[in-house]
Amino acid sequence: MTRFLQVVWLVVRKDLRVESRNKEMLVTTLFFAVSCVMVFAFAFVRGGRAVDGAAAGVLWIAVAFAGTLALGRAFERERYQDALRGLLLAPVDRPAIYLGKLSGLLLLLAVVELVVVLMVALMFQAPLFEHPFRMLALLALGTLGFASVGTLFSAMLVRTRSRAVLLPVLLYPVTIPVLIMGVSGTNVLWQPEPDLAMVQLWTSLLLFFDAVFLTLALWTFEPVMTE
Template sequence: MIKGVVAILWKDLRVEWRSRERLGPMVVFVFLIILVFNFSFELGGSALHEIGPGVLWSAFVFAGLFGLNHTFATELDNNCLDALMLAPVSHSSLYLAKMLGNLLFLLVVELLSLPFFCLFFNLSPGLYLVPLVAVLTLGASCLASVGTLFAAMSSNSRLREFLLPLLVLPMIYPALIWAVKATAIVFEHSRPSTTGAFWPGSLTEPVSFLLVYSIVFTTLALMLFDQVLED
C-alpha cells in the first residue's frame, strides 16, 4: 500500500512540476485575496487582529477549492483514471496519494503566503510560529481529507467547478470556524503586551477538534472511496 501511495504521489508531483497548473495560480489567488481585503479595510491594530484570521482562512479555502478541482483533472483529460483503478494498487492508496498531494500543495501555499499576510495586516506569530504551523497544517489536512473525496465524487460532472464548492463548504464549515479561532488565539498571544507559555492553553480545544475532524473524515473517506470510484 505504501509503495502505491508513494508512486502515485510522486507521479502527481512530477506532473505538477512540469505543468505548474495548480500551485502557481493558487499562490497568486491567495495573494490577490489578501491584497483586496487589505485595501478594503482601514482599521486599527486590534481590529486587524480580529478580522485577519478570517481573511487568511477564506483565502486558503478558496485557493484550496481551485486546487481540489484539479485533483483528478489530469487523469480525466488523458483517460488515465480507469488505468489507475485497474492498477495493482488499492483504491485507498489512490485516495491517500491524492489527499497527501493536496495537503502538500496547501501547505506550500500557506507557507508562501503567510509572510505576505503578516506584512499587509501588520500581524506576526512572534514566538508562536510552531503553534501557528500546527494550526495551519491541521486546517489544511481537514480541507484535503474532505475535498479529495468530493473531488472524486464530482470529477465526472461537467459542472464540477460549481459542484465541488457546494459539497465541500458546508462540510468544512465547522473545521473552518475552529481554524479561524485557533489562528486568532495564536496572533492574540503574539502581541507584545501579552505574555504566556510557548503553547497557549486556550489553543488545546480548537487544535483537538481539528485533529479529530481530520482523522474522522480521512477514515470515512477511506471507507467510502471504493464506492465513489465505482459510481
C-alpha cells in the same frame, strides 16, 4: 503496508512530476491566494493598523479559496484521457490512490500557505513567530481536514458535468467547522496575550475532525470510485 505506501508515493511522485512540468495548479492557486490577501489588506488595514481579528479570517479565506481551486484541478488531470480508469484498474488498494492524491495536494497547499502566511503576517502585523509550532499545528490540521474531504468530493464529482459548481456547494457546508476552528484558533493565538489553553482546545478539535474525515474518506473512496 509497504506496498500501500509505495503506491501512495508513486501517485505523489507522478503528480509532482506533472505539476513541475506545467505548474498549472501552483501558479493559479498562488496567484489567487496572494490576490485575495492583497484585496483584504486594502479593505481591513487602515492607517497601518489591521481591524481586530481580520488577519485570521483573511488567512483562512485565502487557504479555503485557493484550496478549492486546487481541489477542482486535482482530479481533472486524471479525467483527461481517462487516466483515472488506468489508475483504478491497477491491482492496488484504492485508498492508497486517495492518499497519494491527498498528499500531493497537501504539498502544494503547503507551498501556497507558506507565502500566504508570510504575506498576512507582513500586511496585518500578525505575531507569526510568537508561537510558531502552535501556528504550524493549526494550519497543518486545518488544511488536512479541508483537503481530506475536498479530495474525496473532487474524486466523486470527476465524472459529473457541473463539477466546478458542485464542488464548493458540497465542500463548504461540510468543512465549515474546520474553517471556523482554524479561524478561532488562529485568532486566539494572534492576540497580544493569547489564551494557550483555548488554542490547545481548537487544535484538539481539529485533530478530532481530521481523524473522522480521513477515516470516512478512506472508507468510502473504494465504493465511490466503482461505477
